[in-house]
Amino acid sequence: MIEAVPFSDLGAITREVRGEVDRAWQCLLETSGFIGGEAVEAFERSWAEYCGAAYAVGVANGTDAIQLTLTALGIGPGDEVIVPANTFVASAEAIVLAGATPRFADVDPRTLLLTAEALEAAITGRTAAVLVVDLYGQMPDVDALGRAAAKAGLAFIEDAAQAHGATWHGLPAGSVGQAGCFSFYPSKNLGAFGDAGAVVTSDAQLAARLKSLRDHGRAEGSHHRHELAGTNSRLDALQAMTLTAKLPRLDAWTRARRAVAAQYRSAFAGSPVLLVEEAELAYAVYHLAVIRVPDRYRVRQYLSSMGIQTGIHYPTPCHHHPPFRGLATTPLPVVDRAADEVLSLPMFPHMSDIQVERVCEAVLQSCGAMRSRLA
Numbered sequence: 001m002i003e004a005v006p007f008s009d010l011g012a013i014t015r016e017v018r019g020e021v022d023r024a025w026q027c028l029l030e031t032s033g034f035i036g037g038e039a040v041e042a043f044e045r046s047w048a049e050y051c052g053a054a055y056a057v058g059v060a061n062g063t064d065a066i067q068l069t070l071t072a073l074g075i076g077p078g079d080e081v082i083v084p085a086n087t088f089v090a091s092a093e094a095i096v097l098a099g100a101t102p103r104f105a106d107v108d109p110r111t112l113l114l115t116a117e118a119l120e121a122a123i124t125g126r127t128a129a130v131l132v133v134d135l136y137g138q139m140p141d142v143d144a145l146g147r148a149a150a151k152a153g154l155a156f157i158e159d160a161a162q163a164h165g166a167t168w169h170g171l172p173a174g175s176v177g178q179a180g181c182f183s184f185y186p187s188k189n190l191g192a193f194g195d196a197g198a199v200v201t202s203d204a205q206l207a208a209r210l211k212s213l214r215d216h217g218r219a220e221g222s223h224h225r226h227e228l229a230g231t232n233s234r235l236d237a238l239q240a241m242t243l244t245a246k247l248p249r250l251d252a253w254t255r256a257r258r259a260v261a262a263q264y265r266s267a268f269a270g271s272p273v274l275l276v277e278e279a280e281l282a283y284a285v286y287h288l289a290v291i292r293v294p295d296r297y298r299v300r301q302y303l304s305s306m307g308i309q310t311g312i313h314y315p316t317p318c319h320h321h322p323p324f325r326g327l328a329t330t331p332l333p334v335v336d337r338a339a340d341e342v343l344s345l346p347m348f349p350h351m352s353d354i355q356v357e358r359v360c361e362a363v364l365q366s367c368g369a370m371r372s373r374l375a
């Protein structure tokens with residue numbers, strides 16, 4: 001009998017913190033402070049510190065984190081926001097929700113991340129901001145992107161929803177622009193027991209606006225004065241307590257993910273299988289382990305027949321989805337090609353060496369099989 005290899009194993013992560021969260025939840029049931037309060041503030045303090053920012057503002061999810069950041073920065077109708085087309089659709093969606101227009105840009109063929117050249121090519125007279133995406137757990141060259149954004153007078157916002165703990169040249173994900181937006185959806189590298197998100201920033205005024213926007217536009221310290229047209233995007237205490245219990249373990253989980261990635265990389269060296277590259281200045285946290293293979297569906301089917309689960313991130317680039325068609329100002333050949341070739345392999349902190357070896361073998365076998373079939 002072959003042992004199946006799941007795509008990820010949330011259960012193993014939950015088991016590590018379950019006792020701690022259980023105890024915190026029992027205390028909370030005594031106080032009924034279900035939303036906001038000390039549990040949320042404590043997590044916000046530690047998350048800001050972890051990201052090297054002055055403030056963290058907890059919100060309901062990662063999409064809201066981006067939308068509210070744009071709104072708080074005054075970016076909305078009439079403004080364009082440049083975003084790489086190779087991203088989860090929420091990056092683009094949040095721009096539309098803020099009332100602005102996404103403009104899609106191409107990516108680097110080695111990392112599949114936004115480049116300064118692609119950013120510059122997508123700038124128009126209406127561009128107000130760039131939403132940089134740390135896709136798959138790796139930050140792009142934020143030095144070059146930051147310079148290009150500053151030169152064009154653009155706000156620089158980071159979608160760090162897949163990159164908790166990643167760095168570029170030592171700078172933590174979320175800390176490099178005006179704001180960094182995080183999702184704590186359960187399967188992210190740091191995940192809650194439900195939906196959750198946060199914005200980190202070192203701009204006191206931006207943090208204050210975000211705190212108001214997430215809570216019906218309330219003025220600070222007031223229940224009945226509403227200064228902004230806000231929304232309800234509050235973080236609840238259960239999620240904050242879960243994140244507080246998980247945070248001290250995040251770096252160890254990241255090291256485990258990186259060890260899996262290193263095994264993949266050395267197994268595929270010299271083969272036709274390309275693992276997305278990690279740039280020299282990057283410390284990637286491998287939210288996903290993405291390879292590129294020419295005959296993706298056949299490889300995927302073979303792995304599936306061997307009991308190995310895979311994913312595709314993402315089969316359709318944003319600019320080909322109906323709501324976003326026509327929003328690319330230039331052709332996006334790298335994104336279009338990658339969408340046909342990318343395949344995400346199993347990647348989770350508790351993955352065993354044997355599981356990793358099984359995946360490596362099966363991937364290489366499937367490529368060997370492909371070659372002999374072509375010959």
Ligand SMILES: *Cc1c(COP(=O)(O)O)cnc(C)c1O
Nearest residue numbers: 061062063088090091161183185
């Ligand atoms: C998960 C994710 C989001 C959205 O986060 P939610 O919490 O699901 O709203 C945004 N951007 C990227 C890149 C993501 O992976």
